Amino acid sequence: MAISAEIHxxxxxxxxxVCFSSKSRRIGILGASGCGKSMTLKSIAGIEVPDxxxxxxxxxxxxxxxxxxxxxxxxxxxGYLFQNYALFPTMTVAKNIAAxxxxxxxxxxxRVREMVRKFRLDGLEDQLPAQLSGGQQQRVALARIMxxxxxxILLDEPFSALDMFLKDQxxxxxxxxxxxxxxxxxxxxxxxxxxxxxxxxxxxxxxxKIVAAGPTKEIFRxxxxxxxxxxxxxxxxxxxxRRDSHTLEALDWGILLNLKRExxxxxxxxxxxxxxxxxxxxxxxxxxIRFDLESSAVLPFERNYYIKPEDDTAAGxxxxxxxxxxxxxxxxxxxxxxxLAFDEDKILLLR
Numbered sequence: 001m002a003i004s005a006e007i008h009x010x011x012x013x014x015x016x017x018v019c020f021s022s023k024s025r026r027i028g029i030l031g032a033s034g035c036g037k038s039m040t041l042k043s044i045a046g047i048e049v050p051d052x053x054x055x056x057x058x059x060x061x062x063x064x065x066x067x068x069x070x071x072x073x074x075x076x077x078x079g080y081l082f083q084n085y086a087l088f089p090t091m092t093v094a095k096n097i098a099a100x101x102x103x104x105x106x107x108x109x110x111r112v113r114e115m116v117r118k119f120r121l122d123g124l125e126d127q128l129p130a131q132l133s134g135g136q137q138q139r140v141a142l143a144r145i146m147x148x149x150x151x152x153i154l155l156d157e158p159f160s161a162l163d164m165f166l167k168d169q170x171x172x173x174x175x176x177x178x179x180x181x182x183x184x185x186x187x188x189x190x191x192x193x194x195x196x197x198x199x200x201x202x203x204x205x206x207x208x209k210i211v212a213a214g215p216t217k218e219i220f221r222x223x224x225x226x227x228x229x230x231x232x233x234x235x236x237x238x239x240x241x242r243r244d245s246h247t248l249e250a251l252d253w254g255i256l257l258n259l260k261r262e263x264x265x266x267x268x269x270x271x272x273x274x275x276x277x278x279x280x281x282x283x284x285x286x287x288x289i290r291f292d293l294e295s296s297a298v299l300p301f302e303r304n305y306y307i308k309p310e311d312d313t314a315a316g317x318x319x320x321x322x323x324x325x326x327x328x329x330x331x332x333x334x335x336x337x338x339x340l341a342f343d344e345d346k347i348l349l350l351r
Contacts, residue, residue, distance in 0.1 A: 003027075003152065003184055006053035007043045008193060009173040016040065016050075016208045022184075028199025028216060029188040030231055036208040037188035041154045045080045046073035046185070057151050057184075079145030079153040083160055085137050087129040093140050094125040100148045115143040135170050136139045141176055153178075155187035159194060172199060192233050196220060205230045226269045234319040234348060240267060253319060254311025255289050259344055269347035274304075274320040279330070279337035287347075288339040292319050301325050306342065 004021035016036045029037050032062070042048040044055055046062065049070060055063040057078075062071050081318060087096050097115050101108040106254060116122055119139040129137055138158065145153055149245055158174070159167045171194065178185055189195050195216070202216040212219050212228035223229040238252035245262050249255075257270065280288060292308040295318075302325060306318040321340055323331065330335075 002059075003044075003055075003057050003186075004042075005044060007040060007050045007055070008052045009039060009043065009048065009050045011039075011229065014208060016043075018205070018208070018210055019053075020203055020210060020213060022201055024199075024201035025182070025196060026200045027184065027186045028201070028204065029186065029203045029205060030190070030192060030195045031205035032190055032231070035205045037190075037205055038156055040205070041080070041156050041186065044152070046071060046076050047079050047080075061149075063092055064313075077148075077151045079150035081141055081153065081155045081158055083147060085141035085155050086138060087131075087140060087144075092126050092128060093121055093132070096129070096140055097143045097147050099144060099214045102148070109229060111147050114188055115147045119143040134166060135302055138170055138174070139177070142174070146181065149183075151183050153181070153183060153185045155185065157189055158187070159191070160189075167194075174249035192220075194232065204231050206231070223271075223348060223350070225288055226271065229271045229348050229350055231310075234271045234273045235322075237350075238270050240270050242267065252309060252317070253289060254309045255286050257347065258349065261286070261344070261349075263349060266351050267348040267349045269309040270349050271340065272319075272342060273346065274349075275324070276343060276346040277321045277340040278343060279334075280339040280341050281334050281337050284339055285341065287342040287344065289319065289342075291339055292336050293336065303328060303331075 002023045005156065006019045007016060016039050018036065018040050031037050031116065039048055040178065043050050052062065052065040053063070054065065062076050063069060067114040088099065091099070093110050097112045098108050101111055103111065116125060119142060121136070121139060121143065124132065124136060126169050127275045129140070132140065175198065187195070187198050196246065199216045202214065202219050204209050204212040204219065212224055218233050219228065223232050238250035241251055242248040242263055242265065243249055246260070247258050248263055248270060249254060250257060268271060289307065289311050293305060295306045296309045297304040303323050305321040307321060308318060
């Protein structure tokens with residue numbers, strides 16, 4: 001399955017300018033609320049009409065402004081799972097599943113039985129949505145979509161309203177239920193862990209534009225720019241002054257970093273994830289920052305330390321170091337470290 005989209009849409013003061021092409025079966029779109037993620041999905045589904053551009057799924061043109069092609073949503077063969085699942089409240093589970101089917105009565109009944117069995121809804125066929133748990137409602141909504149075998153399934157923040165326990169459970173269930181689906185699934189979310197768990201390929205959006213695209217694990221490892229690094233969870237950033245091709249001054253941290261890899265002339269920032277620091281007791285080595293504690297916070301499963309920049313004249317905010325519970329024993333034994341070390345392969349060079 002291949003999908004490509006070029007979507008341009010202006011709405012009041014917001015402009016959506018998105019262009020991507022992918023052959024991946026599991027695509028994630030990550031971004032903050034209001035960045036255009038849902039508008040992108042709705043444009044693919046035909047709910048929103050772009051001002052210009054084109055949308056093509058497996059060689060089939062769904063929208064093309066130049067050719068004046070704009071297939072109606074029901075002609076696009078796309079399944080859309082809304083945040084609230086959008087089940088018909090006065091229809092039973094069986095009737096909700098059958099809602100999109102176009103076969104004869106016997107064929108539809110057979111297909112509903114298959115979906116009930118596949119999505120573990122046995123015994124719930126005559127229940128109304130209000131009588132179901134959140135997980136059961138999600139399974140009915142997915143069953144309704146899968147019943148008519150769409151080319152693409154769009155998941156619009158499907159777990160956003162759930163508590164952490166239920167969210168984890170339903171994420172696992174959804175991954176399992178979609179395992180044998182051969183079409184493309186696109187999920188939008190503002191939750192980086194959710195997207196990392198689900199997607200093979202990732203698009204990161206900010207203010208209506210794609211700021212990073214590629215294999216999910218690679219983008220988390222090397223986000224490339226500050227916006228993408230921030231959205232993938234990086235807490236520590238500093239402006240840089242490039243001393244030479246292997247040395248940079250982290251202006252907001254008040255330290256120098258010497259790297260084996262080359263620092264490109266287009267690099268403007270350095271980033272470092274809060275969990276990646278290595279504590280050092282004793283003498284200072286290369287690529288370390290003095291542990292000058294400003295404050296700390298005790299959380300259920302980790303402790304957060306907030307370190308002052310090394311140079312008092314540095315304009316940066318505190319540097320975050322997050323220590324998980326299993327590593328706190330060393331801190332209790334050895335006391336606070338003298339320095340925090342940066343591992344070179346975890347230093348993010350950012351545009």
